[in-house]
Amino acid sequence: MGAKQRMVVIGGDAAGMSAASRARRMRAPDELEITAFERGRFTSYSACGIPYWVGGEVDERDQLIARTPEEHRRRGIDLRMRTEVTEIDLDRQCVRTRDLDDEDGAQERWHGFDHLVIATGARPLRPPLPGIDAPGVHGVQSLDDGQELLDRLEERRVRHAVVVGAGYIGVEMAEAFCHRGIHVTVLERAEQPMNTLDPDMGALVHEAMNGNGIETVTGAEVTEVLTGTDGAVRGVATAKGEYPADVVVLGLGVRPETGLARDAGLPLGESGGLLTDLAMRVRGQENVWAGGDCVEVLDLVSGRERYIPLGTHANKHGQVIGRNVGGGFATFPGVVGTAVSRVCDLEIARTGLLEAQAREVGLQYVAVTIRSTSRAGYYPRAAPMHVKMLAERRTGRLLGVQIVGREGAGKRVDIAAVALTAGMTVEQITALDLGYAPPFSPVWDPVLVAARKAAGAVAEDAREADGG
Amino acid sequence: MGAKQRMVVIGGDAAGMSAASRARRMRAPDELEITAFERGRFTSYSACGIPYWVGGEVDERDQLIARTPEEHRRRGIDLRMRTEVTEIDLDRQCVRTRDLDDEDGAQERWHGFDHLVIATGARPLRPPLPGIDAPGVHGVQSLDDGQELLDRLEERRVRHAVVVGAGYIGVEMAEAFCHRGIHVTVLERAEQPMNTLDPDMGALVHEAMNGNGIETVTGAEVTEVLTGTDGAVRGVATAKGEYPADVVVLGLGVRPETGLARDAGLPLGESGGLLTDLAMRVRGQENVWAGGDCVEVLDLVSGRERYIPLGTHANKHGQVIGRNVGGGFATFPGVVGTAVSRVCDLEIARTGLLEAQAREVGLQYVAVTIRSTSRAGYYPRAAPMHVKMLAERRTGRLLGVQIVGREGAGKRVDIAAVALTAGMTVEQITALDLGYAPPFSPVWDPVLVAARKAAGAVAEDAREADGG
Structure with a gap:
């Protein structure tokens, strides 16, 4: 990389600090200087864990913190807490910061960069x-x-x-x-x-x-x-x-925190999220990167950019940015819209497109819903689960899956997430070799049952269309 | 289909009766006559459920029976219980049967067929x-x-x-x-x-x-x-x-029950299991089909035929055979070797190739093992789980995954099973959009953690090989 480079990171949570940490592992401090600015008092924490902390399932706030400012500093990252970035100057390749604990509020500084990482996150509506x-x-x-x-x-x-x-x-x-x-x-x-x-x-x-x-x-x-x-x-x-x-x-819900980026003239999508290329470089920029809850992601099923803020994407973005800034190469190919949640003993999951989303991008589909159980029907604690599946008309390509059930239901959405990524048809899904034993699944996994019904619906639809 | 056809099924469990039921749904009795012979006293039951019945987790034997002989008969299948097939005559296209409850043991009959389905299962070693x-x-x-x-x-x-x-x-x-x-x-x-x-x-x-x-x-x-x-x-x-x-x-363990098939000159693989084509037709035959625990299956990862008796395959075979005999078309593309089991609170799963199996087919690989947790580390009941992953040298193609953990560990093998089917590399797996929320997974699912380590090992191995 020649002369010593300067990496500046705006935002000290998942995307920003993953990027900083990964780059640091690839390049020593004499090759790459890394400075990160965080407005708040915490770094690298699990916002997704907050409901469980409030609910008392997680005892201590600090359990949600994956890495403290001190730990980051020990790893060779110059981390400035309570420091807000107030301006990005792309022409001069520097950012202006303000110390939030400075009572005058007048203490502003400029910091030059060779690589800038924007990981400013989201703000609640x-x-x-x-x-x-x-x-x-x-x-x-x-x-x-x-x-x-x-x-x-x-x-x-x-x-x-x-x-x-x-x-x-x-x-x-x-x-x-x-x-x-x-x-x-x-x-x-x-x-x-x-x-x-x-x-x-x-x-x-x-x-x-x-x-x-x-x-x-x-x-x-x-x-x-x-x-x-x-x-x-x-x-x-x-x-x-x-x-x-x-x-x-x-x-x-939340909106991308992209005021700084907008003021700097960087490209934003319909949601207000930053637009990046596959390497997580801000579109049109050579050395400005962005990831986490402030960017739009490519939805591989619809081919559209969408705003899907999620910790799991933010961590992946950070890894990709860190690797690229560190002189390697990596991409974030996109998402398929997977999410899973729990309310009481109910598990709720989805991946791919909803009916309205499919229509929005001009896709025609068949939709089926089945009811099965999470375990073999005769096995104790076999709980009902519902699986809805969307498949494209004629091609039979899987478009989306939604699951509502109880214990063991939610993570089954991963089967569909991988199948969507691979572009499988519902007919191909019917043949998948999934794990089976009575405590884990009926002999036909509920996802396979849905795929069989969807494959039947695709065939029936094609027959009617051709006959019409 | 022209004149009325006769379908004869040997074996009244998963593969045989699925084939019969599926064919019956496609063809009315005046088009297709279906006769099934079963040696024992039960049809369509879950042998996999027997340990849970013996252990007292399942109360009644009848809970393990998916469909009784009477139910099959009501659906238009001529089911002959306690009737053993003693010979298959391919030249004359008929089978010889013996009534096991006939005390003389002399009562033998010949039954002609247009389609024969061999679903004779397995016998324990x-x-x-x-x-x-x-x-x-x-x-x-x-x-x-x-x-x-x-x-x-x-x-x-x-x-x-x-x-x-x-x-x-x-x-x-x-x-x-x-x-x-x-x-x-x-x-x-x-x-x-x-x-x-x-x-x-x-x-x-x-x-x-x-x-x-x-x-x-x-x-x-x-x-x-x-x-x-x-x-x-x-x-x-x-x-x-x-x-x-x-x-x-x-x-x-068990061995395929293929004495009848062998005596009839039908092709058997190394394990003694019948060899079929993708449509589950016995190789070299026009109208003889086989499925379930008496056949070998194509292992898609190694390209070899293997003997993997499992109820989930048997049911799929039956569906494919029934559809083909009924005048439709379907295939069983093969397996990836997925299995999941539980002993006490331990969940054990695998898919793809073990190290020895990879070597056996001439594959070189890198192997990594990681330890993670089934849920976010801070979430209650986060249990340790170990994931071992094999990836092909140079290409990075996923070859196999093994999981040992506790609640929530086992069915994660499905992620790998789908990825194997799709031929994904471990690098591709690192980018998968899997379901994440603290009660379900750490922000990096353990399978992704293993994939990241495997991708690193593949790269390191390639670097060393090229440098050598």
Whole structure:
């Protein structure tokens, strides 16, 4: 690499610090100087673990921290905490920073780079409703958010919680309140919870949540956060009525944190996420990289860029960037849209396209749903599971799978995730040699049962189309 | 199909009756007459479930029966129970049968066929040792075997059981005895239990079995079954010593039941299993089909025919045969050698090639083993799991995966099974979009961790080879 290079990383969580760590393992400090700026107080933590910490399943905040600032520094990364990057100057190849603990707020510095990694993450959606900033309204995006929520749960006698939004974070937070013995109401604007599933599969989740004592109200758009005489939250108003709440959690999803990148003129997609090439280089740039929750990813099934913020992608992005900056070569080929979640004893998973997503990109499909069990039917604790499968008309190519079930159901989505990546047809899936023994699966794994039904539907559809 | 056709099926279990049922759904009785001959008293049952029935986890024998003779008959299959096929005459296109309940044993009949399906299954290995036929020595291949063993456990006070052979059936039967509170010793000739794993992974199973109170003695070839004054079994002798036993179970594996086929001149592979084409037609025959535990299957990873008797293959074979006989078209493309099993709380899985199997077919490989956890490390009940991965030198193609772990470990083998089928490299596997949430997986799924290490080993190996 010739003269000593300077790598500057903006953001100290999964993508940024993975990139820094991987590059450091490839290049010694006399070849590559690595400086990372983090606005907050923590590095490399599992935001996905926050609901389980709030729910009491994870005891300590520090368990969620994979690597502390001190550990990063010991590994030769110059990490500046509580330091915000306020500007990227691409012409001069430098970034301007501000020390957040400097009381004057005037202490600004410029830092030059040979490689810049943008890993600024995401910010939670916070609609501009009356009362939204009242004490008792919480996000759960960062460890600080989690700590504030836990502090409130300990300070006050919280009997009623309202979770706004029934996506992954929403249902996981609902479970967390359940765990703590707090009555919880989930308010969802859409007609079903989990809009990452088709409505018919979301309805199964809805039913199970209510069965588990999680009051789930759909078609309920929040119009106001109600406050008491002390100014703190006392409830939430929707067109469907008011719901009492000692605490409110916002689970409305996140948007990419790309203000800096936009101001620097870097290319953003429809969602506002940065656009990169396969090596995670920002499009049109030679030495600016981006990864994690601030980028769009290529959806291999639809061929579209999508915004799918997820820790598992962020870690992969970091590895790829670190390897490329370190002088190696790696790519992030894309995603297939896999996600898995749990609410109480319900496991919810999806991969590939929903019906609406398939239509959006002009695909025609057949859709089937089957009900099977996670283990052989005669085996104890065989639990029902539903599998929905979408296959392209005529070609029979797998387009997507959704699973709602109980123990052992969720991770079966991986079978479909690999099959999607490989471009398999549902007919090919019927022949897969999957693990079978009565404690693990019926002799036909539920995914195979769905594939058989989908293959039949593809054939039937083709017959009708040709006959017509 | 023109004139009415006659389909004759030999064997009333998974492969045979799946073939019959599928063909029946495709063709009405006035087009296709279906006759099936079964030697025993049961049809379409789960032999894999027998250990759980013996262990008391499954209450009733009938729970293991997917479809009774009466149910098959109601669906239009002429099923002849307790009827043995004694000869196949390919020239005259007919089979000779004998009614086993006919006391004279003289009643023989010939039945003509247009399509013959051989689904004669397997027979357990029973070495010609002194005492092997003593009362108290049991196989666990059929429902009748299971019933005899259960009867013995109820008639006598059984305190000590010996299981001969530590393969799948052996370890599952060991667990069954544990469940019943019977002290069990497993005797295995090889140096490690589970010879379906590499020895290093088998050692993990060995350790866990002993930890669970299952005395597991390796390098212990059985030389004699010891009998008492009543002629019944009282122990087992090996070169390593004698082990007391009130009951002995043979778990030495099975061989294809292909005497009839051999006598008819049909082609058998090295294992003695029938050889078929991709449509499950016996090689060189127009209208003779075979499936289930009496055939060899194509191993897609090594390109070799192997004998891998497994209910899940048998069911697929039956579907393919039924569809082809019914006038449709289907193939069984082959297997990748996937198997999963459980002993106590240990989950054991494999797919693809072991080290010895890779060498046997001339493949060179790198092998890596990693230790990770089934869930995020901070999440409750995160259990250790070991993943071993083999990748081809230079190409990096995945060759095999072995997993030993606890809850949630076993079925992860499916990820590798699909990747093997698709011919993926370990580098490609590192980028797979697998389901992630803390209750389900660390942010890097253990299979991805193994793939990263394997990809590194492939690169390192190539570098050294080129540098050499």
